[in-house]
Amino acid sequence: QAAAAHEQKLVVVSVSPQSRASLAAKCKLGLQETAQKLTKFLKSVHYVFDTTFSRNFSLLESQQEFLRRFQRQAHDKKALPMLASACPGWICYAEKTHGSFIIPHISTTKSPQQVMGSLVKGYFAEQQHLPPDRIYHVTVMPCYDKKLEASRPDFFNQEYQTRDVDCVITTGEVLKLLEQEGVALADVDPAPLDTMMGAAPGLGGHAGGGSGGYLEHIFRHAARELFGIHVGSIHYRQLRNKDFQEVTLERDGQVLLHFALAYGFRNIQNVVQKLKRGKCPYHYVEVMACPSGCLNGGGQIRLEGESSKEELQQVERLYRSLKAEVPEDNQAVRELYQHWLGGWGSERALSVLHTQYHALERANSALSIKW
Amino acid sequence: PCVRAGEGWACRAVLAEGHQRTVRRVAWSPCGHFLASASFDGTACVWRRCGNGFEVVATLEGHENEVKAVAWAPSGTLLATCSRDKSVWVWEVDEEEQEFECVSVLSAHSQDVKHVAWHPSQEVLASASYDDTVRLYREDEDDWLCCATLEGHTSTVWAVAWERSGQRLVSCSDDRTLRVWQCAEPGDTAGTGTGDTGTGTRAPGWHCVCTLSGYHGRSIYDVAWCGLTGAVASACGDDAVRVFHEVPAGPAEPVTFALLTLHCSASVRSTSVEAEPSRRKSPSVSFSRHMSRIARAVLPVSFRE
Secondary structure, three states, X not given: OXXXXXXXXXXXXXXXXXXXXXXXXXXXXXXXXXXXXXXXXHOOOOXXXXXXXXXXXXXXXXXXXXXXXXXXXXXOOOOOOEEOOOOHHHHHHHHHHHHHHHHHHEOOEOOHHHHHXXXXXXXXXHHOOOOHHHEEEEEEEOOOHHXXXXXXXXXXXXXXXXXXXXXXXXXXXXXXXXXXXXXXXXXXXXXXXXXXXXXXXXXXXXXXXXXXXXXXXHHHHHHHHXXXXXXXXXXXXXXXXXXXXXXXXXXXXXXXXXXXXXXXXXXXXHHHHHHHOOOOOOOEEEEEOOOOOHHHOOOOOOOOOOOHHHHHHHHHHHHHOOOEOOHHHOHHHHHHHHHOOOOOOOHHHHXXXXXXXXXOOOOOOHHHOOO | OOOOOOOOOOOOOOOOOOOOOOEEEEEEOOOOOXXXXXXXXXXXXXXXXXXOEEEEEEEEOOOOOOEEEEEEOOOOOEEEEEEOOOOEEEEEEEOOOOEEEEEEEEOOOOOOEEEEEEOOOOOEEEEEEOOOOEEEXXXXXXXXXXXXXXXXXXXXXXXXXXXXXXXXXXXXXXXXXXXEEEEOOOOOOOOOOEOOOOXXXXXXXXXXXXXXXXXXXXXXXXXXXXXXXXXXXXXXOOXXXXXXXXXXXXXXXXXXXXXXXXXXXXXXXXXXXXXXXXXXXXXXEEOOOOHHXXXXXXXXXXXXX
């Protein structure tokens, strides 16, 4: 349908792994089948990508950013704790409610959706010999806040008057499309998967849960680079509730790293309050707005007949079933850094893969009081 | 009996250093040592007596805009706040740290939440909203959830009050009615189900058992349920305070309330309360001094017990 509306444009759809897992659970298919059949279904569009690829960049940049912040914490009081930036629900709330106090703590690394936007309208456009405004980029995401993220002015390309991500549809909206077309995904023939560069790999995932795995990747990387410690499996300690967990790295009784997961606003609130009182013990917090993380996002498919807990567990099982890859080992990612991003840690890489935030001024007009 | 502002009441303290905008509501803790205040500046403050005055012991931040109400649970360890941001937050006191931690963020309403009120003896919370509903909440495992939605009002619900037993609730609305709600299973105050199914049906959950319409000329902004006598008082935009008494009825008979009206004069500097002669022994209704400045608008009403 997007293709019909934009006949002159090359249409690219980037599907998130969380949306894929939700569809797989609903249609009772495996992940590989779901990916291939979804690719086929969507193809009146030209390419269907997986945002797991762009997530590699978000993870690598986050790891590196943490090291920089850790190393300057002595003279920069706002360097730590570093707070995750991939969740637009959290970002919009932080900008509106906590503003300039919290913004310096938020990671500047772009989310996988927006990295994909930069890659599709940048690298991929060049490969296709097209200007960015001749590509129409759609993403499939597990929540509605990703639509807000795509519409941020920071992600609008002034030169070509085009957005990095033109349209976001939720997993539920894809299901509606299938239903409207009278198509059962299981009945669709599989199509080969597209990749932005290189040969088609199998589907891969990342360690560390359904919201991207930021805590685990940053933790392992920091442990190795800062302390020479190789971390095997990570042990979480649950605090007040299942959406608030912490992880520590200790040596000789000393705490070297103290990280936390804080999902849902009640836990986010408590982390921010501790921060404001100068009592936050964490170096890094993986903040997500949705309880249970992205697999439980507001745009995911709600299954009928089963209890919501069971359906979420099924989605989590499917999501976890893929082999976890290490971002550093991804050949295509390395090549992109080298040949298109100007090298690891270059100014261009920082400019393409990072963003900024803006405190929202609240309207304070006495005339608009509503009791 | 008349209650005049200024007689027998002296201003003990002015708490000016806590909020940056309108203070919408205050609430004393069950133990009486703490005062909570809800403000349009987006925060709630908790104050403690300190010498002749009060000091802020905690500021509860997190709501995205105006906080409309704050209420203490009977245990004294939980607080609830509600806001124009459509959410209800539950906070828990950490006795040692003298800190408040957010325990739940409940986004069940679809519009501005005007009021919250705790069950008199259980940790069950009620909220009233611009979305025309009353909602109930309780704890479930490690979170809170909305366990009932009371539908029936046709406009903003401004406030709710619990009956002392906790078996019934009364709500007041822009639609100029008071509605009394009851839970079908006695003791099952946290039962599920929605409201108005009329009389005669016994489905589990909350039902509207009485609607008082035709008594109020304008929006009803506040309601209180006397814990001693069972009388219900309402504060209305038509300049009147009304007190209703329940008419005794058998178990299968419909619930009704009869009206006893108390009028406020329009010149509100000196407000007077006249009771119907036969009702001289009714509990007196107390007015805040603050009321004299609001006149036709928001009118807090509470029973002096």
